[in-house]
Amino acid sequence: MTLIVQKFGGTSVADTKKILAAARKAVRARQDGNQVVVVVSAMGHNTDHLIELAHEIADEPPAREMDMLLSTGEQVSGALMAMAIHSLGHEAISLTGAQIGIRTDSTHTKARIKSISTDRMRRALDQGRIVIAAGFQGIDEEFNITTLGRGGSDTTAVALAAVLGADVCEIYTDVDGVYTTDPRILPEARHMARISYDEMLELASLGAAVMHNRSIEFAKKFSVPIHVRSSFSDTVGTLIATEPEAPDHPVAGAALVKSEARVTVLGVPDRPGTSYAVFSKIAAQLIPIDMIVQNVGADGRADISFTVDKADLAKTLAAVAEAVQQLGAEGFTHDENVSKVSVVGLGMARQTGVARRMFRALSMAGVNLQMISTSEIKISVLVSGAEAQTALRTVHQAFHLEQAPASAVAFDPRQIARTRDGEDALAIVSRLQQMEDLTIDDIELDETQARLSINGVPDRPGIAAAVFDEISQAGIFVDMIVQSIGREGRANLSFTIPQSHYAQGLKLLDDLAQRMDCGPITSSPKIAKLSVSGIGMRSHAGVAIRTFECLAQAGINVEMINTSEVRVNVGVDGQRGPDALASLQRAFAENQR
Ligand code: ASP
């Protein structure tokens, strides 16, 4: 028999009428012959109200008591949901996290799941009942109630789907699926039939808040198909699974993060350990760092640029000031009115010219690029806040995201069937112990590339577009691209190409620099590129920092950096590739799958 997990978010259970409507969906799935587990969130904004109540009493209420309080929200909607199903003539039982046996660690208000017992749920399901599980909660060793962090019901739903081997996890929400970009910003955004886990992870971390990120990580790790759909209609939503919608298409979606702040550390001595020194200072303040870009400059000094949330800017600048002093860097600059525009797609890893197309379109629209960072499946650029919307629309059009690709594979929910082969529940449960840990899939070394850098790029639109037009016309494949702001607002642009094209690329860039009034050019005929890829890089923000730390300890100089949700890429001294690989493998040994 098929097993379906259905999760209803706060807006889907906001009042008793909506609870009844949700109950009807569960009953219908049961009548279609499925076993059904329903995971509920607290009604409407109940969690927010409970938090307000707590803060009327104390500025910092004890975290344990916060969890006692917040977990009641889901208990209320669970009991009401069970009553609603009874009133429709079906059997249901509501269970709290403790009653199910969802064990977590003791980190109150952001606990991590350690194990889940399936016995009680299985028994109820086998008796023909619909099981209602309270989302967002568990218990620790001492039977203290814990919660999983805001939005944690998604995590509960996907975790239950994983341990029960559900055929699908349906996420009912107030939107009818995933769009190519936020339709509130661009009305021409298109509803997608499918999206891959990796694309969703990148987009979610770039501001497309469809689901809690950790829950997508889970789903990927345990291959749980997710169907995001509307609780207010019966239309088919979007399937999040391994395969993208149109494998031959370079870009699946675009995203905008409106209010970021950029910080640049100028003239950092180009020697091992400097990135680590900067970022460990910021990390010590618990400030999440977003886009990180570094490249080597002329005169043996590097510039390191990164973005943080605007709200964290003051604290960040204080930490940076300290680092600048300690390192003997030249200084730092910042801009608190910047936005990040990104395109994401699994298909771009296999195609050339994607970055060029994006830069060309932005240049034609007159948009200036302050920072650039590319990874295998994502390209991000930093633009001024005023140009953010234009930039997003421009890239959305450039990749024709408003039209469904001809090769798009439709999604038929009736054909969903779990394809996990040969993995029994016991194996999943034992893997659950480390379910929320960081998993490193792969650490790769690529020794085939060379680096080219052009310094002193004037602060106006079109330079990146011109560079990559010419490079691509020459038939040279570009891999990693980074650009950061340098002195006097001039940017430094670095990229890697195959070693076999080094001389040709260098000549081309020299000519171009003269024509465009930039320079000097610097280069390395051989650079070693290391990629650490996996799951949970963002929720375990320390991955980038641990990478820098480990390379610093090995005395290996970092020439280029870019980071994304599923990958950290660094370019290091070409002679030190195997050393760097060995030390990274040691540093992440515990986290390797
Ligand atoms: N009720 C919790 C919250 O608002 C959990 C959830 O809705 O996912 O964060």
Ligand code: MG
């Ligand atoms: Mg919610």
